[in-house]
Amino acid sequence: MPYSLAWSQGSGNAQSYGMAISHIEDSQKTFGSAETDIPNSPDQYYINPLGIQSLILSAAEFGTSTVLTTDSLLVLSANVHLQASNGSSSILTMPLVQGMAFVTGQYVNLQPNIQSSVFFGSVTESAQPKSGVFKYKITLLDGHVWLLYAMPTSGIDPNFQLVSSTLLQGSANWYGDIQIAKLPDDSMEYLYDDAAGTYPTSGTVAGYAEDSKAQYSLSWTKGGAYKSNSTLLMFALPHHLDSFDSDTAASVTNLTLATTTSGNSTAVIADYWVMEENELPTSLGFAPWRPANSSDSTVNLTSEAIAAIQNVSATEASQNMSAQTNLNSMYYSGKALSKFAQLVYTMHDLADQPDLAKTALLELESCFEVFSNNSNIYPLLYDTDWKGIVSSASYVTGDSGDDFGNSYYNDHHFHYGYFLHAAAVIGYLDPTWLTNNKDYVNALARDVSNPSSLDQYFPVFRSFDWYHGHSWAKGLFSSGDGKDEESSSEDAMFAYGLKMWGQTIGDASMEARGNLMLSVLARSLQSYFLMTSDNTNQPAEFIGNKVTGILFENKADHTTYFGTDLSYIQGIHMIPVMPFSTLTRTQQFVAEEWTTYFADGAVRDATNITDGWKGIVYANFANINPTAAYDFFTQDDFDMSWIDGGASLTWYIALSAVLGGAPS
Template identity: 75%
Template sequence: MHPRWSLALLTLSQAFLAGAFPIPWFVGSSRHRDLDCDPEAPEPSQNALLTPSPSISGAQTASPIDSPADSAPYSDDGPSVPPSSSSFAPDATPIQPDSSDSTSYPNEDPSAAPSSSSFAPDTTPTQPDSIDSASPSYTSTITFTDPHLSIQTVNITDIPSSQDPTLTSAKQSFPDTTGSLITTLQTEGNPPVQPFPTSLPTITSATLQPLDSSVPFGNATATGTPSPVTGTITFPVSTFETVVVTQTVTSVPVETTAVITAVTVLPTMITADGSVVATSVVGTTVVNTTGTVLVETTLAASSTVVGTVATTLTTELGSIASLPTATSTCLLSMGCYGQDLFEPVALGPPPNSIGFRGGHPVPPLGVLDLGGPLETNKFYQNFVLGSQSSPSFVMPYSLTWAKGSGNALSWGMAISHLDESQKVFGPNNTAIPNTPAGYYINAIGIQSIILSAAEFGPNTALTTDSLLAFSVNVHLQPSLGSASVLTMPVVQGMSFVTGQYINLQPAIQSSVFFRNIAAAGQPAPGIYKYRVTLEDGKIWLIYAIPANGLTPNFQLVSSTLLQGLPNWYGDIQIAKLPDDSLESVYDDAAGAYPTAGHIAGYALNMTAQYSLSWSKGGAYSANTTLLMFALPHHRDSFDSNTRGSITNLTLATTTKGKATAVVGDFWILEETSLPVSLGFAPWRPENAAGPQGAPVLSPAALSTIQRISAVEASQNMSAQTNLNSMYYSGKALSKFAQLVYTMHDLLGQQDLAKAALLELESCFDVFSNNRQQFPLLYDTDWKGLVSSASYVTGDSGVDFGNSYYNDHHFHYGYFLHAAAVIGYLDPTWLVANKDYVNALVRDVSNPSSLDQWFPVFRSFDWYHGHSWAKGLFESGDGKDEESSSEDAMFAYGLKMWGKTIGDASMEARGNLMISVLSRSLQNYFLMTSNNVNQPSNFIGNKVTGILFENKADHVTYFGADLSYVQGIHMIPIMPFSTLTRTQQFVHEEWLTYFADGAVRQAVDIDGGWKGIVYANLATINPSAAYNFFTQPNFDWGWIDGGASLTWYITYSALLGGATT
């Protein structure tokens, strides 16, 4: 907890320093003064607000390294003040360039104890003469009150503004600038098996008998709906804030030995949590003396109480649109009218057919708020899995709990960022044109800057809370349950890594080694800035914002340690500076940071706008605009207002090109060509804006396809769909659904289609009644629908890791498509099956936090613009996705299911997701020759293969054959394929791999991959694809178990291969 009454030491430092260096105070919206244009502004060497590193003495003479996490309160009689010359340092030794053996930072290595209570004269950090002459030293004894109005005395000595380390406490005598590489695939949950069944029953003749399609299905009506269910929903609708101001607390005399010619008294209003809320100049007292003077300052304090008014609402759970939204302010430039994109799907529990079970094989580690649904596929997942010490890729930074590792032997949070030039590339594939590298990767384990505390050690605990779609709060404590804590709000795209210190001694460390640290003035009163140069030549910025008035007064202890004051409260922000000319961009944003992300949006006709906005924290958040990093696909879709806030500050990302800093508390993004006309039939995006014109099959094509469809519809659907895998079963259900649709709507075979549909409905009922080989369970630990397969077999990889939340969007997207077709052809079927299918939707893609049964957007990452497939498996290279096309398949299934059931929000959301996916896939996964986001010596591969957060590897989990690697980004070939896989891309890929004479020419491919490759060809050459599939003596082995020859021929024909 922050002290209720704390003296603002910032005020006192300014008071006695303002006397030595009088400067004008000015007000206005600008937080900076241009030295070139303003002759009254002080030169850098005259910065009166500069407060560099101190020596500390306090109520107890214990080494700060060994100070307990929770200090005992000072006695009312006041502390015993040690001599002002006392100082504390860890056991440090001079740097030994020729030896890797050196004494470690004692707190980080319990075997090393301090051997001295002060630096010896010959180990004092060097102070360049030029700095000494420009920055004289001033000493002041300052007395202030603690939370219980006891007295504490702090001796502060301002030292030169630039420091070079002369000591090291590192594990080795040289900086660690290389890190480590994971060059092998981490295959947990990804068995090396083909993405479709390889042995299926086949028949050669039609045996299915047609039914009269004029007779209605069953006794239900198409408009039948479940009986209304009422429920009670409690949610916040407003907040209130009350400010209670407390009068004068105490008057504090300050004795100073400096020459004082003027003193400015700055009363500072401090809230109950210690943050500065107001500072004003109330007058200047001129003192003409060179002796000792007393400067008296008066403290006042205020407390702020924030609460939430909750309203309980009883409504029909089906009447979702009537619920009030959480945000009343519309941010969209098009206005918030049209269709709300993020209405909840449902609010009740999963269907009764799905049982509940706790005790998931992977428990959430260190999660403090276990009551609600927990995300399973997000960028921060490594914080709650396994060792908790694998990286989390926030973009553009990565964060890793050091956990006693590295040169600094730190137990803090390590921050890393690698430039584009630091990427490591695998061997070139000489068989592919332009010989692209087989993979690229970014080193992990480079601990450039570490946010830590002197109290951290082997007992340090990492916990988390608020596991949300865009963010998580990460806490480090000296031991579990300690009141002293370092909290980091980790939000995608954040420009600063921010640490909130509560009653800790800040320790900023580096395993790369500090080369130089310079105090760099104050971007705003109360913000202390430091410029850090590491031994790799990279420059980082540190901003310290004290919450209780106690300046950080950092001291450079060694090449790995910059240490602050004990018992400190406040925020420390870290950012990497790629270009000196852009430093002011960070300065303007310091003091504020995002704490959580939000998404909202509306669609109207073919246009959708959505906002990414952020909650803010920080002492200066009320009047400081956030700085957030955008990825390339964001920039491409910004509206005009957001584009106007783009800066020139960019940082490389690990796998998404350059991130660009944007000033704004929210972004507006838009998609202006939503695929609203996309349906079940073959489709081209260039016709999306107008009537499709419904191309008609030629008589010869119609006759050929009708014969083949009758054969395919006679297959044993049950044998192909009731499998031991949700993935394989879903693919088969989807295949037969597309077959039945094609027969009914495109081939004029309504009677035969009805017979096939009845069998398909019976097959789907096995799953909606949860009677498949491995039924689904509702996991009460993480809150989701998982296969029971791993619970039964003990194998985490069975069904591609479904029980561990791997690939849910791949698996359930096929079910959505199958259900959409069935419900379209037989609306009466929806009455009994809608809740089950909606439960699958909610598991993967719940759009609203009002639905407390599932996390919000488990798989789809609205920051990255695509989904992540990896679930509850710790991974050194972060999350990954192998099949970009099956990602799009889920969005397509969502759209079509929403259309079938009349859920306009779901349908519009599916349209937006397809559009966003199309944009992001073409930026990051499907690489044409003009791609600027992936490395130039990698784009020749045409697809990324498996795209991780930290690397791209041109392989698959089940093999490296080029037809697999390219084909996994094709399956399934569906109407959306022409949108996500552009004609330019398909053309370049075909020439590179599949054309006659190419490295993997299509004529030589075997098995189901051959059919996939030729169906893909229909995008650019439908006639060639049609001729391939209709050739005499066609080998049915070229059609994989998840595909239909009827559909492939119809698709090729209607794209232009055989129309009239």
């Protein structure tokens, strides 16, 4: 971000084998058909065009034998290398870092080819902004202006010549750096001039929390001839700007470039940014909770509410836990373990049923230990290539899609977040259980969100993207539209599970990371995924959908991978409805979403939903109308088919009651 890069591999008008660079303006987005059943008829999707090769970093030596390799795959960056053939000592290296203002190519003994499939209109050599920095201003036939800076290691003029409408060629056997940036406004040119000659090579995340306040930083290591006396120019996303500390905010410029799916990015002159989150959800626990009452964690249930809970809890606790939890799916198993954990917690702490809860807890412990003993249907494996814990399902069946692609790292935060939550509840109610299970649960946490580069067995933050402020669900699968995430709520579920597991085992650092991730998620999800009517980051033609559906790096599509029913599309951003839901899903958002989709007479009137999504929708409704939700869940003729396999009626009654729905 904010650029899109693709290895051209002989495609396009330029037939180049270099790295193609594009930047998409909002005006270039393509929109799907209007969903006329939804109020204001929002468009179903929008997508940014692929294959535009505005400028291409390449070399005269590149052709059909060119190979691409990568190294240094880190949390915010990766290095990409192009060589004319395997083993060639002549190489083009590009350090790709989130937020970089320039696309930088480091040339070693190559003849630079700067190509364009959009066609060069004019190329003008400009005065050197700094000694040893050669500058060219390029206008393409689409009218867009780009800047090129060349910094030869030897100091020799790269002597770029416009050979054709698709080729700008430099000197042979050249060594040095070439930087390319898009110029949206001539008045901003000086910012690029000042920053030229330095570029980020990698990024680091750090954070600190105390009580309900936290700071986290993104900082970058630098390369380039001017790295010692130039400050980086980096692009920030909207949720960054909203949380910058005062010093970082003072470095914000007026230079903006659109991103593909995250609104406008804004250039910042700084080698590191500091963001603040001053309302960490430290009082959030296992019980129903509201941010507005975050200082008061007391739960008081009326006798009527307790009776309503007790009326169903014993029956739900007597279900066959093993049959529901020991499945051939880490996802569905985790959901069931978490469901029963929340049920047992509700019975023990909220509904005055300690004896029944103890009996159910013992069965739940036995079910969990099937997994911690790794004797589940598809035991987990440690993968030495990508350094992670994966299901053996695809290894056994040969089907890469088994268990939603867990063997290929799809959805690990979705799957393991449920296990963390279940373990947190069990350990809270029975600390002796932790002795034999703590290492297993910690391993799942490390797989998804190991915070330390000193941990040799797992990468740093596999799923959570500290630049975008949320996780990605895509694993080891290629995708023309980049990474994606479908369930924003299950993203938050992992952070919540991490927080609560840290709290249970007394790991204050883990608990603080979970709190910070929840706060950052609340900010980013409300910026990009959960769209109120005043959202300015997603296109106006799209925000009426209320949720993005599947958010990719290159498109947003108001649908799901498993069906197009509107209760699915909205509901996948609700599940599981848990104590954290009121943090990420604001009352304004829930009210707008309910009116749009689920109110009486609306396009997907909640009374007409007939499956487990009905319970999810009404549990979500408790955020704004707990009385109506409570009345729904306690009705005499309640149909248990309205409860999803990952939820319990016991919890939903308690949730709506504590949020204010039970009669006094």
